[in-house]
Amino acid sequence: DAGITQSPRHKVTETGTPVTLRCHQTENHRYMYWYRQDPGHGLRLIHYSYGVKDTDKGEVSDGYSVSRSKTEDFLLTLESATSSQTSVYFCAISETANTEAFFGQGTRLTVV
Amino acid sequence: DQQVKQNSPSLSVQEGRISILNCDYTNSMFDYFLWYKKYPAEGPTFLISISSIKDKNEDGRFTVFLNKSAKHLSLHIVPSQPGDSAVYFCAATLNYGGSQGNLIFGKGTKLSVKP
Numbered sequence: 001d002a003g004i005t006q007s008p009r010h011k012v013t014e015t016g017t018p019v020t021l022r023c024h025q026t027e028n029h030r031y032m033y034w035y036r037q038d039p040g041h042g043l044r045l046i047h048y049s050y051g052v053k054d055t056d057k058g059e060v061s062d063g064y065s066v067s068r069s070k071t072e073d074f075l076l077t078l079e080s081a082t083s084s085q086t087s088v089y090f091c092a093i094s095e096t097a098n099t100e101a102f103f104g105q106g107t108r109l110t111v112v
Numbered sequence: 113d114q115q116v117k118q119n120s121p122s123l124s125v126q127e128g129r130i131s132i133l134n135c136d137y138t139n140s141m142f143d144y145f146l147w148y149k150k151y152p153a154e155g156p157t158f159l160i161s162i163s164s165i166k167d168k169n170e171d172g173r174f175t176v177f178l179n180k181s182a183k184h185l186s187l188h189i190v191p192s193q194p195g196d197s198a199v200y201f202c203a204a205t206l207n208y209g210g211s212q213g214n215l216i217f218g219k220g221t222k223l224s225v226k227p
Contacts, residue, residue, distance in 0.1 A: 033215060035217070040219065041219060042118075042201060042217050042218055042219035042220045043156070043201060043203075043217040043220075044217070045214065045215065045216065045217075048214065048215070056214070058214065059216075090155055090156070092155075092215070094215070097144075097205055097206075098143070098144045098163070098205065100146055100158040100161055101146075101158070101215055102158065103148075103155030103156045103157070104155050105154065105155050106153075106154075106155050
C-alpha cells in the first residue's frame with residue numbers, strides 16, 4: 001500500500017469553527033489532492049498541489065484552503081465549518097500528472 | 113458542468129458473466145483515463161488506466177476501451193466475481209498548462225455481482 005496517512009480519521013466539530021485535516025505521505029510524490037465524497041456527487045476535487053507551495057483550486061474549493069510547506073504534508077483547512085461541509089474527505093497522491101493516484105483511507109467529518 | 117459522466121448509477125450482473133461499465137467525457141484535451149474501485153469505508157483503489165494514444169488496455173480480467181471520437185470509455189470485467197461488487201469510478205486528467213494534474217472523477221457506478 002502507498003504510504004498515505006490521513007488524520008484525524010473521524011471528527012465532529014461545531015458550525016463556525018476552523019478545522020484542519022492532514023495528509024502525510026512517505027512516497028515523495030509530487031502531486032497531492034484533496035477530494036470530498038458525497039452521495040450522488042461521487043468524488044469532487046477541492047484543491048490539489050503540484051509541488052511545495054504550488055497549489056490550485058479544484059471544482060469545489062469555496063470555503064477551503066490548503067497549504068503544502070513540505071513535500072510530505074498537504075493540509076486542508078475549513079476556515080469556518082458549515083453543515084454543508086459534512087462529508088468524507090480523501091487525500092490522494094501521484095508521482096506525475098499522468099500516473100495513477102493512490103488514496104488514503106479517508107476522514108469522516110461531521111459539522112453540527 | 114460535469115466533464116466526466118457515468119450515466120448508470122448501478123449495474124447488476126450474474127457471477128461469471130461480463131460486466132460493462134461506461135463513462136463519457138466532454139473535454140477533448142483529456143489525455144489519460146483511469147478506473148478506480150471503491151469498497152465502503154475504504155479509499156478508492158486504482159484498477160486500470162489508458163493513455164489517449166491507445167484504444168485498449170488489458171490487465172487480467174479487466175479491459176478498458178477508449179473511443180476518442182465518441183469521447184467514451186468502458187471497463188469490461190470478464191468473468192465477473194462477487195468480490196467485484198463495489199462502486200467503480202471513471203477518472204480523467206489532462207497534461208497541459210496550468211491545469212496539469214487536475215484529476216476529475218465521475219459520480220460512480222455501483223456494481224453488484226450476484227452468485
